[in-house]
Amino acid sequence: MSKISIKDIALKANVSIATVSYVLNGTRNVRPETRRRVEAAIEEMNYKPNDIAKSLKRQHTNTIGVIAEDITVFNAPDIIDGINDFGDRHDLHILLVNLRLDKRIGRNFNDVTAYRKYAANAVSELLSKQVDGIIYIGVHTRDLTGLIDTEGKPIVYTYGYTKDDVSIQYNDEQASYEAMAYLISQGHSRIAIISGLMDSIPSRLRLNGYYRAVTEFQLPFDPLLIKMGDWERESGFRLAAELLAMPEPPTAILSMNDVMAVGVLQAAAAQGFKVPEDVSVMGFDNREFSDYLTPRITTMNLPLHEMGYQAIETLYQIINGKTSDTRLPPQCQLIERDSVAAPRTK
Amino acid sequence: MSKISIKDIALKANVSIATVSYVLNGTRNVRPETRRRVEAAIEEMNYKPNDIAKSLKRQHTNTIGVIAEDITVFNAPDIIDGINDFGDRHDLHILLVNLRLDKRIGRNFNDVTAYRKYAANAVSELLSKQVDGIIYIGVHTRDLTGLIDTEGKPIVYTYGYTKDDVSIQYNDEQASYEAMAYLISQGHSRIAIISGLMDSIPSRLRLNGYYRAVTEFQLPFDPLLIKMGDWERESGFRLAAELLAMPEPPTAILSMNDVMAVGVLQAAAAQGFKVPEDVSVMGFDNREFSDYLTPRITTMNLPLHEMGYQAIETLYQIINGKTSDTRLPPQCQLIERDSVAAPRTK
DNA sequence: CTGTTAGCGCATTCAG
């Protein structure tokens, strides 16, 4: 504890503690001479204000609670980085709670009762700590309605949403559509898609983008080209193997994440298909490793940083009662690399 | 703000605020009947204690500040997860500051003046927030002496150290030695090593482990087998290419991180060497992608979670004036996969 | 077993 308080410097500068407070906060005009004395004392005694006391008095803490369902999952760090980015600019501090859901309950998010208490505890802690607002970062996008009650404290979700609260999501459907448009622009028309788990919103949204592209570009529609994966590498491998074993295999495969794309690459290699010469492959997420694979994978970048930034920005506006200028949701971006080429001309 | 305070429930339960405090904290015996009345009131009014007020009074906050040089760098999330693990068990909260050094100054860590102010600000904020202690997580291990002054507040470093403070490091030298021992046990004797930047402590430590293994196992020593990389993929590629072009190429290459190992794999492929048949490859770090490469890379796992856990555990002991039972430093662990095999018999 | 009270460090109202 920095032992010395406003009182000590008041004594030293020969003024009242009120005056010290005034020069500290610039709340009121202070005679230059007095101000100087106070500042000298502050400097000399190396005074550091006590934010705890200030918070108690002011009834807000300038800190926001961040609940991450699991900070070791790839989306969390960049989102938090975005939160910090804005936080730094606005003197907002971050109280971090990590639910550690991946370690505690695995991927079984349907069993809400398994983690409701963790979430409730987190909120409770944060409320006790008097945070000014809360940001909730899910492991994957889904309906979190009823999971927690913030007792009126503002909250914004990202990678998750609620019927009643604001949430920040990127444009999943459009991103998938753009991936398709890109593939089509390269000359592909027989394009397969490997989805994630179908209880996932992004899976459904991205499938919508796929359908829209197929329709708008008038591609021949073949339901056999649509495969349901589970986000894991093995499913990418297995489903790509099926796809490539078809009498008329697709010339391009769009995988809904980079991890399954790894499996697609491996299946292609196993069956003697060269990527991108014999079959083009696209991923999703722009995971770091997608640049390390051979070939380097063309993928969609997720605007993680921007999501965090917008989440806290929105929260900040809510806290300060400003009308939220509804911004464009964060946009995904195509990262062109080496896994897509024009299809072989027959 | 939860409007209702200890005073409200005192009123409602018809007792003094002191009594409420006592039942809340179990600080004193309270007549069961009275206790019940208080508890009922608490329940009924959904009272939540205000930790800010409690902290002001108690002169400690039960929160520790975590300064991460960059939370988007791969080591940070798991370390923080370890910190949370211990924090959850001991009712410690985490105030997170992300210096965002990677984005702000890149990898130029030698220019300390470029980021000293960021670090100083972080400490200053944390001190104002009255944290009970600080954990500093570096991007890479180096001497941080003089970087920051915590004004007596306890601090422990990980991925970095100081002449005066406690720090948690894993057993770099031993890990490298064990990697070598493994390679040797597979029958290799002509083993190359690709280091990271030589201003890095881990680079030097791991090189020591290499030397020790070469000596202890009486391997023929060839200085040409030692290459200085820069942690990046390209250097792994370039240096492995040199190694494999030697008249008598090594039968195994130990890369000091997985990223350079990617380059090694690519160089091998480019020169027609099959891994592991023609040349074995080992990485370091056990990055997620090392399992996605073809072949899957054998590597050393870093005890990130454990480092975070020990860091906060040690800090906790310091804060509470306990004699730190010096534990074994966190240990790396060999992850056996598919990139190592016995060398071809000539 | 219970109540009264004095602060913790600071912002702010009210007097001057």
Next chain:
DNA sequence: CTGAATGCGCTAACAG
């Protein structure tokens, strides 16, 4: 322009 005084919500003597 400045100071005295009040209280934010809570803990912990102290007194009964």
